[in-house]
Amino acid sequence: MAGVSLKCGDCGALLKSVEEAQEHAELTSHSNFSESTEPVLNLLCTACSKPCRSKTESDLHTKRTGHTEFVDKTSEAAKPISLEVPKVSATPEDAATATTNQDEEMVVPEVDKKILEELESMGFSTTQATRALHYSGNAGLEAAVTWIVEHENDPDIDQMPLIPANTKVEAPKPSLTPEELRAKQQELRERARKKKEEEEKRTEREREKERIRIGKELLEAKRIEEENERKRILALRKAEKEEERRAREKIKQKLEEDKAERRRRLGLPPEEPSVAKPAPVVEEKKSFLPIRPATKAEQMRECLRSLKQNHKEDDARVKRAFQTLLTYVGNVARNPDEEKFRKIRLTNQSFQERVGALKGGIKFLEICGFEKIDGGEFLFLPRNKVEMAVLNSAGSELDSAIKNPFFGVL
Structure with a gap:
């Protein structure tokens, strides 16, 4: 049977896709995953249509909302899992390049040479600088640097851009003076640094919130599991007591029948109900369960x-x-x-x-x-x-x- 989920070997969680496994690994640092034929549970709340992926999750939902009716849609939602890592979608620039006529002659676009030299002096490669100037419309040094900062993780950042030979390029704008250039460089570096720090802080806050949420859910799930176990044990003990009581009644009835049969064989009259001996007090003591001493x-x-x-x-x-x-x-x-x-x-x-x-x-x-x-x-x-x-x-x-x-x- 084909696998329908990925199972975490560290905590036993079932995941629907490779993307979920990657997110689970980032949050928990677990790395042991294997393909499983056990489908991910899909319980659908009939009141609000919220899907729950485990019995514990449905118990938490019931506690929060009071909804108790769920429909099991596991078999309908289960499907063979794909183990291929999703491909990164192509950038708009790549899409535009792919749709151009391949028979047309492609050339490197013309850009402002002075701004190109300024970008190279800042440490950017010729390819990155040319690409930034072209896609920012030769709008100036600031626009080019901003484009590089925003696209530094693109897979084609180090590929020289190509355009049809007959494409018209707008005239480049005048470059900055050396003093303005140094000030602008400092401003852009500071802006990029602050943006990166803010992004890192935001990401860390989100991860911390997720850790706290998962911790609370694990505690609540553990409490619910322990409570269900206590209820199960109490129900089991009650059933055992009832079974013992019925067994004692059956034995008592059998003894009374045997006693009546012996009196009949000896020719004695039946025993009057009023003469029946009262039940010994010992029976009441037997109804109590023994208290197990703590280990x-x-x-x-x-x-x-x-x-x-x-x-x-x-x-x-x-x-x-x-x-x-x-x-x-x-x-x-x-x-x-x-x-x-x-x-x-x-x-x-x-x-x-x-x-x-x-x-x-x-x-x-x-x-x-x-x-x-x-x-x-x-x-x-x-x-x-x-x-x-x-x-x-x-x-x-x-x-x-x-x-x-x-x-x-x-």
């Missing part, structure tokens, strides 16, 4: 999240504390037999500044297995209590807290 990894994550929340006004200090804790845990994991890495003096000034003075720092080490000894002067991790799985979990949680810019925000 050490969850305790560590909550401890780090609490540490960041308690000191959110000093982000640099919190990050330094995370890095210090990662150093302690890493030293023990790499050298479990070295006692110096398993023993920390609590009164050490450096330790206090980096970890001890922050609420939650010492608690994290205690979760990792460290214990206070000598009247609380030292934190010590006995060799027989070193658990590599716990230390690896601690390292993973600290690494996530350091690298994830949104850790502890939600």
